[in-house]
Amino acid sequence: MVENVIHELTAEEAELYDRQIRLWGLENQKKLRNSKILIAGLNGLGAEIAKNIILAGLKSVTFLDSAKVSKLDFASQFFIPTTEEGKNRAEACLLRAQALNPMVELTADTGDLKDKDEEFFKKFNVVVITEASIAEQTRIDNICREHNIKFFAADMWGMFGFSFADLQEHEFAEDIIKHKVISKPHEKVKTEPVTHTTKRSLKFPSLESTLSFDFKSQYFTKRMKKTGPAYIVMKILQKFREDENRDPLPAHRDEDIKKLLAIRDSMSDANLIPDIYFEHVFGQISPSSAILGGSVAQEVIKTVSQKDAPHYNYFFFDPQTACGFIERIDTAY
Amino acid sequence: MAAEIEGFFKNDLRDKIASSKLLVVGAGGIGCEILKNLVMSGFKDIEIIDLDTIDVSNLNRQFLFHKEHVGKAKAVVARETALKFNPNVEIKAYHDSIFSTDYGVSFFQRFTMVLNALDNRAARNHVNRMCLNAKIPLIESGTAGYNGQVELIERGVSQCYECMPKAAQKVFPGCTIRNTPSEPIHCIVWAKHLFNQLFGEDNADEDVSPDTADPEASGDAGKEALDSESNEKGNVERTSTKQWAKNCDFMPEKLFNKFFNDDINYLLSMSNLWKTRTPPKPMKFGEHDEIIAEMSDVASSAGVVRDQKVWTIAECQQVFAESVNNLKEQVLKLNEDDNLVWDKDDKDAMDFVTSCANIRSTVFAIPRKSRFDIKSMAGNIIPAIASTNAITAGFVVLHAFKVLEKKFDQCQSVYVRAQPNARNQIFVPEKFITPPNPNCYVCAAKPELILKIDTEKITVKELRDDILIKEMHMVNPDVMLDGKGIIIISSDDDETECNEAKLLKEMHIVDGCILKVDDFFQNYELTITIIHKTAERDDPKFEIVADKDVLKTAESVEEVKKQKKEESTSQPQPGPSNGASSSSNGTKAYESDEDDLIIVEPQSLVAEKRKHSAGGEDESPGCKRIRIEQEPTASSSKGSTAMCSIDDDEDLICIDDD
Known part of the structure; x- marks a missing residue:
């Protein structure tokens, strides 16, 4: 599928990514740098996902979109200049997206999602599909399952949105924090957190089955x-x-x-x-796109770095309650 | 620009978005994201203020800034980039401090709402007061790593930023730092103090030499040590470490042998200290068991490997010598009275602290750490990522929509979590808006508090600088002694300059006195009742009690504290658990600009604790108390009591953003 050569980080990368390396560690940063991501559908949600993963420092991101830029995109698509109305949406994103991080390879593909076959998807580690029909989502998920490509579908209507993940067999490391007593017997009980890292794996159901x-x-x-x-x-x-x-x-x-x-x-x-x-299901509203896009981007990063439990398998953002929650939808459950 | 097109929003919200005027305070990680959301949503009139300039380490999340902007003003560049997103917005950028007197209450009153995107408690407190007094809704936010939080502050509706005490910065007793370190952080704090003693500004609280007045060391041995000290070396040398270092031309070997050999031998002579502890092993420059050839990569290489590995003793000694030589060069370039300021991003300053902390750790049989890890602790770096900031800023602007619609009841605080809680929620809204604390010393109708203070030791200047300004975040207070009408402190400096050096007692400020404090700029009046307490050595010099009702319980806590103190002196004592309390003495572990907002989310604790108890073996002692929280937190006061009773740091979610 994709070659897995791990190079040391350069001093320049270490400086740029310092604040996140302090969160997820040097090894995970190296894994990020080796991963190739596809984002299909470049509305506000696509832009938010792209922004966060480009900043995080991946190897490459491909924008796939055959749609033309419309006025409605300007409610949340901050990559596209307002002068670009009528141009291809994927191409119109490139310039500003690239400015976020010159170290990530960006490509725009103006083709139609429907025309993309198995060979196309095999080039990626993670595929994120937005604004597609259920039939398209299902077709692509089935291809991804064949080749162990991690699959996400996400959509945003106005302020409401969801994401779905099919990571197939997914292995990851998880930190378990326990409290170790460090005080002497006669003292007030004092503890210190001790972190153990354990390996876990999850098996995801297909989109079709849900x-x-x-x-x-x-x-x-x-x-x-x-x-x-x-x-x-x-x-x-x-x-x-x-x-x-x-x-x-x-x-x-x-x-x-x-x-x-x-x-x-x-x-x-x-x-x-x-x-x-x-009342709020029209277009894509910027702050909500940022919330869902932040969540999806974080899940992509988690998936690639194989660190921490992923959301299994639906995630919803409900603007009425301001709540974001995981919902397990599994016919076997 | 959603609001420019009909149909995105309901018409009334659309009109309100287009006609409101917003102030964003801070153009960092959250600020950039907020500004993007605002201009894309169709807000037309925005002002943004930030004092800071752009650094490379900002670029992984502050996405309005690119490499070519490094060194420029954040507010200015944020404005330029956001205007490209939507050219039809008025954005005014201020590259300035929000504390500046240009931004008084009348400045704040020009806005429909204020959105905070700050990284430190002092500025948050200040904007909180300004908005309360200007009667402007404030949306407060913060992030740290995967965690984030958003809350509405609206007078009379919700808690203000200062309604509940925030956990005080962790303070280490001076004698732990100077005499008996037991953890890497103790040695790191000591190393930063040593930097200031040698190259920076003198600060009496940051002495690094052995502390002969350590109560634990008292006894004959301590006195002997003291005697031999003055006999051998006299007192002159002790008065200024910097002068001594200058006299020996900052020779690395001399410096090294003084701090890691002579001073350690001196500590060893205080034999009481080592009855139950492992005694330190003095080290001389050039003495190590390692082969010199191995250290070449640390000496020559820069960057990732050098940062990540734990240096050997030989490497530490070599880096020590190099960094001292380089810092000496830096000092020589300065004017006579100028000093270096420790900066985690200055290579030599950071190398110096890493090598000194590790050498001292080795002397005290404490594990050494990598330069990368020491930088985190010494610089109090709070990890930050793009996604958490994006999510948090998204909630800020959704809250702003609700405030415009006057739907305050829907503006509950929202918490962004790394892992789901027991109900599978990642973004967790609170069930209710927490009402204001009626005894809050900021937002109550008549704010008052009790100040327990040693009136025989504290000067008027200390009352103003250390307590009213530094601890209570006032800007320019006037203080009057009630009943007598005597002006103690005037915001017009000249008037009361003569009082500054006087002790409170000399100004007739004694037990039971009432002070009327007025900060004209913050439009903040506060009544302070003075309670005299005699501060023992290493006791906090003062203690702030926000809630009068707490006084009785506070006194009983005091009793318990005294007993505890006899049992164990190594632990910093927390203040009374209910009501604001802070101490200012000893040594601050973290003193960087990247300050902290510490917030505890009851639900997260429940989930955490469940996980632990499910794990079996090691159940946290906090468990029982926190379990209570599984009941719905109907009353806020209950929630807050639990918040304060938790004592392991791990449960505190540190929220921040730089």
């Missing part, structure tokens, strides 16, 4: 009373995308809200998902 998950089951309905209805909100927005072949548009605000409410009523109990959930 699609048949029964969210109407009694068990999940009960669970949603605690976590909120984010999972179904995602399902409604995905259904809208399938039905309309687009996402809700600010220009069609009132009309699209009606359509979304109709989908909600057909899929679920209206009491479970208040109307207010559909």
